[in-house]
Each structure stands twice: as structure tokens, then as C-alpha cells.
């Protein structure tokens with residue numbers, strides 16, 4: 001893609017994300033203690049802060065698929081949730097074009113409803129018209145493969161294995177062209193055949209000029225899907241560049 005065609009879709013500018021954790025059972029959560037704090041303008045010592053993302057900056061462009069890697073607890077999911085607008089940024093800023101869609105293994109679908117109803121609701125929630133939903137429904141169920149072993153689409157989702165639910169979630173989200181699609185470990189949950197199919201779909205979505213972020217501990221998924229990689233460690237960016245180069249640095253770090 002020529003330089004003059006590079007259109008930014010997500011900009012993180014020195015973004016900090018801090019969780020505030022209320023510790024249960026603490027005496028300072030009583031009304032009297034709260035009143036004393038107000039009167040003396042002191043802080044609640046039972047609120048602990050977890051500084052998960054510390055001054056992260058990057059620009060993502062249309063047509064890029066970016067892998068987010070890093071050891072457990074390094075801030076990958078937190079950063080993704082902030083890009084999706086689900087977590088506030090404490091300092092700095094994150095700007096995104098359109099409404100980024102977060103596809104996580106925990107994305108909310110209704111467990112009591114059958115898969116096909118969840119497909120309809122999910123598509124409507126993503127802004128499709130009822131006609132579009134009708135036109136896409138069978139294709140989505142087919143792509144998910146949940147009916148490969150019987151008519152599961154009409155059974156409640158609570159009867160699905162975790163892999164089957166993850167596949168259905170991915171299939172619903174991937175049925176729409178997103179400006180920014182954020183995927184958290186979803187590909188790793190499916191079996192090898194579904195993984196290949198979903199990786200191909202991610203490439204298609206990207207080719208249609210969206211931006212895809214993929215958080216995964218599967219080196220293969222990242223290598224197969226993303227040409228750029230951001231390595232987060234302890235909430236800061238350790239490397240950002242071509243996947244091969246960043247992976248090499250990360251592997252050397254992980255071996256230490």
C-alpha cells in the first residue's frame with residue numbers, strides 16, 4: 001500500500017490504564033469511615049490500584065493485522081478492551097475510527113437461547129438490518145460448523161462445548177465488515193480445521209481494508225495472520241514492527 005494511502009484507524013497516545021480494586025471486608029468502607037475521608041479529604045486506603053498499561057503509543061492503519069504478544073499479565077487484553085472503549089484511559093488517549101468490535105471468548109451471547117437465535121441477535125446488535133440477518137444467517141451457521149455433528153443450531157448454547165461457542169462467536173463477528181476488529185484468543189479455542197478457516201477469514205476482513213488486532217499465545221496464529229506485531233511487557237511496549245523481528249526478540253526474552 002502506498003504511503004499516501006495509509007489511513008490511521010487507531011491511535012494510542014501515551015495511554016495509561018489503571019484498575020481500581022476495592023478490597024472486600026475493609027472497615028474503611030463503612031459510612032462513618034467514608035464520611036471521615038470526605039471531611040479530611042484523604043484517600044481510601046482500601047482501594048488498590050493496578051497500573052496495567054503504562055504510557056503506550058502506536059498508530060494502526062487500514063489494512064493491517066497486528067498481533068499483540070507478551071507474557072501473562074502484560075496488559076494485552078486490557079489494551080484491547082480500552083481500544084474497544086470498554087475501559088477508560090486514566091492518562092493519555094486512545095482514538096479509534098468507527099466503533100471497534102471486540103471479539104473475545106467471553107463476548108456476551110445468551111446461553112439459554114439456541115445458537116440460531118443468538119446469530120440473529122448478534123447480527124442485529126452489530127447493526128445489520130433484519131433482511132441482512134436473514135440473508136446471512138445460514139452462511140454464519142455453516143461457517144461456524146456447529147451443525148457438523150448434528151442439529152446444534154436449534155439447541156441452547158449452554159449445551160455447546162467451549163470451542164463450539166467460541167466458533168459461533170467468531171462466525172457472528174466475522175460476518176460483518178469492521179473498521180477495527182479486536183480478537184482476543186478466539187482463534188486458539190477452535191480445532192485446527194476451524195483455525196485455518198478463521199485465519200483465512202481474518203485475512204479477508206483485512207483485505208477489505210479494515211484493521212485487525214489479534215491477542216494470542218499461539219505463535220503460529222500470529223505468524224499466519226499478522227505481518228506486524230506489538231510486544232507488551234509489564235504494561236509497556238518492548239517492540240513494535242514486522243512479526244518476524246518482534247517474535248525473534250520475544251522468543252529470546254522468553255528463553256531467558
Ligand SMILES: Nc1ncnc2c1ncn2[C@@H]1O[C@H](COP(=O)(O)OP(=O)(O)OP(=O)(O)O)[C@@H](O)[C@H]1O
Nearest residue numbers: 019021050052070071072073074075076077078079
Ligand atoms: N478487572 C481487573 N481488575 C484489576 N486488575 C486487573 C483486572 N484485569 C486485569 N488486571 C491486571 O492487569 C494486568 C494486565 O492484565 P491483562 O489481562 O491485560 O494481561 P494479559 O497480557 O492479557 O494476560 P494473559 O496473557 O494472561 O491473558 C495484570 O496485572 C492483571 O492482574
